[in-house]
Amino acid sequence: MKIFIRITALVAAIALLALLLFGRHFTLRGASHTVLAASQPKAASTEPQKHILYWYDPMHPAYHSDKAGIAPDCGMALVPMYESKTPAEQASAETGAIHMPKSQQRALGVRLTMVEEESVSRTLRTSGVVTADETRIAHVHVKTAGWVEEVYANFVGQLVRRGQALFTVYSPDLVATQQEYLIARRGQQQLGNSQFEEVAKSSQSLMESARERMKLWDLTDKQIADLDRTGQVSKTITVYSPVSGFIMDRKAFPHTSTAGDMELYIIADLSRVWVTADVFEADLPYVKVGQKAVIHFPYAPGKTIVGRVGYSYPVLDAQTHTAKIRIEVANEGLVLKPNMLANVELTIDYGRHTIVPAEAVLNGGTMQTVFLARDDATFEPRQVTMGATVDGKTIITSGVKKGETIVESGNFLLDSDTRLNAPMDMGGAK
Numbered sequence: 001m002k003i004f005i006r007i008t009a010l011v012a013a014i015a016l017l018a019l020l021l022f023g024r025h026f027t028l029r030g031a032s033h034t035v036l037a038a039s040q041p042k043a044a045s046t047e048p049q050k051h052i053l054y055w056y057d058p059m060h061p062a063y064h065s066d067k068a069g070i071a072p073d074c075g076m077a078l079v080p081m082y083e084s085k086t087p088a089e090q091a092s093a094e095t096g097a098i099h100m101p102k103s104q105q106r107a108l109g110v111r112l113t114m115v116e117e118e119s120v121s122r123t124l125r126t127s128g129v130v131t132a133d134e135t136r137i138a139h140v141h142v143k144t145a146g147w148v149e150e151v152y153a154n155f156v157g158q159l160v161r162r163g164q165a166l167f168t169v170y171s172p173d174l175v176a177t178q179q180e181y182l183i184a185r186r187g188q189q190q191l192g193n194s195q196f197e198e199v200a201k202s203s204q205s206l207m208e209s210a211r212e213r214m215k216l217w218d219l220t221d222k223q224i225a226d227l228d229r230t231g232q233v234s235k236t237i238t239v240y241s242p243v244s245g246f247i248m249d250r251k252a253f254p255h256t257s258t259a260g261d262m263e264l265y266i267i268a269d270l271s272r273v274w275v276t277a278d279v280f281e282a283d284l285p286y287v288k289v290g291q292k293a294v295i296h297f298p299y300a301p302g303k304t305i306v307g308r309v310g311y312s313y314p315v316l317d318a319q320t321h322t323a324k325i326r327i328e329v330a331n332e333g334l335v336l337k338p339n340m341l342a343n344v345e346l347t348i349d350y351g352r353h354t355i356v357p358a359e360a361v362l363n364g365g366t367m368q369t370v371f372l373a374r375d376d377a378t379f380e381p382r383q384v385t386m387g388a389t390v391d392g393k394t395i396i397t398s399g400v401k402k403g404e405t406i407v408e409s410g411n412f413l414l415d416s417d418t419r420l421n422a423p424m425d426m427g428g429a430k
Helices: 002-039 087-095 102-108 172-191 197-216 221-230 412-422
Strands: 051-058 079-082 111-114 116-132 139-141 148-150 165-170 236-240 245-251 265-268 272-280 292-296 304-316 322-330 341-357 368-373 378-390 393-398 405-409
Touching: 051 292, 087 245, 087 265, 102 148, 116 378, 139 245, 148 172, 172 197, 197 221, 236 304, 272 292, 272 304, 272 341, 292 322, 341 405, 368 412
Parallel strands: none
Antiparallel strands: 051 079, 111 405, 116 272, 116 341, 139 265, 148 165, 165 236, 245 265, 272 322, 292 304, 292 341, 304 322, 341 393, 368 378, 368 405, 378 393
């Protein structure tokens, strides 16, 4: 029993000694760490403390507050707006420029491009139809009442030549005029050498008046010469074609009556024709008289005919808001026929201009903006004036110049960032 008590006392002593030794070690180690931490000076913050100008709602940047809190509209915490400290930051705040590292640019897909200057043109394509040249259309009438006797040009579409006989007509007035002329001519022959000057002049005047009346009623010089030669009145008078062309309409039939207001033939010279095409009102300022037009016809794929714009009609169609233009073309071989469809191409030349990609311009309706790259990471919004947009490129008349670098893609994200970082420009209640 004594031995057991001694062993127990020895174990207890050993345990107490171990506890004392390990406890002191932890205390010294903790103390040393405390002393070490206390001996090392606290690192000074290199981040300058910026002054808070106001607090704003991140969802509605127009809302400002003088202190932190919760936005009344969306329930989100208000975000502080700090004042600029550095000259670069101050300049950026004044111009609206923003800073975006290259890594962030790559993540957002920001792509840069250079402003260029080049000649701008585009092809205006429209449809048209072939029509007869209205200045080359002849309308055939007789100037006195009568009856058609014989008809030589007797179907629509017939090709006739200038001076070719069309039909003969019997007119009592024409017969009477011929008789009057023959009487006046005989009187002039008898009294033309009279010793009385007034008598001679009167006979000459009557003959000339009768001749002039026949001319006014469209008797040709040859017909009058035949009347002088034969001295015989012709019962019928032949009417000849005044032009070479195709008969477009015919109302002259044998043994039918006619009057002075009746149109007997319409003859069109189709050696030159018009192509009338529709142009939208927005494109009309760029279409000029004398401008070259290239015309394609469905009947002959691959074949083109070149013409010139001869006239721009002054009235727009109320439904389509298009105006017609007239293109004059030579009809070689008479292959172009009225009412034939055509495809028309007009080259519009805008001249030499400063251009940027169309997607580089943010069009706000009343204001157009591009983002100018001041350096690799700083972008400044620049207001510009737009011209026409052609094939994905926009003409810029003011705001940027050749050689400057702008944002081509990702400008919408930059614009959003600018608006969030400069809410004071939007106004609002504090």
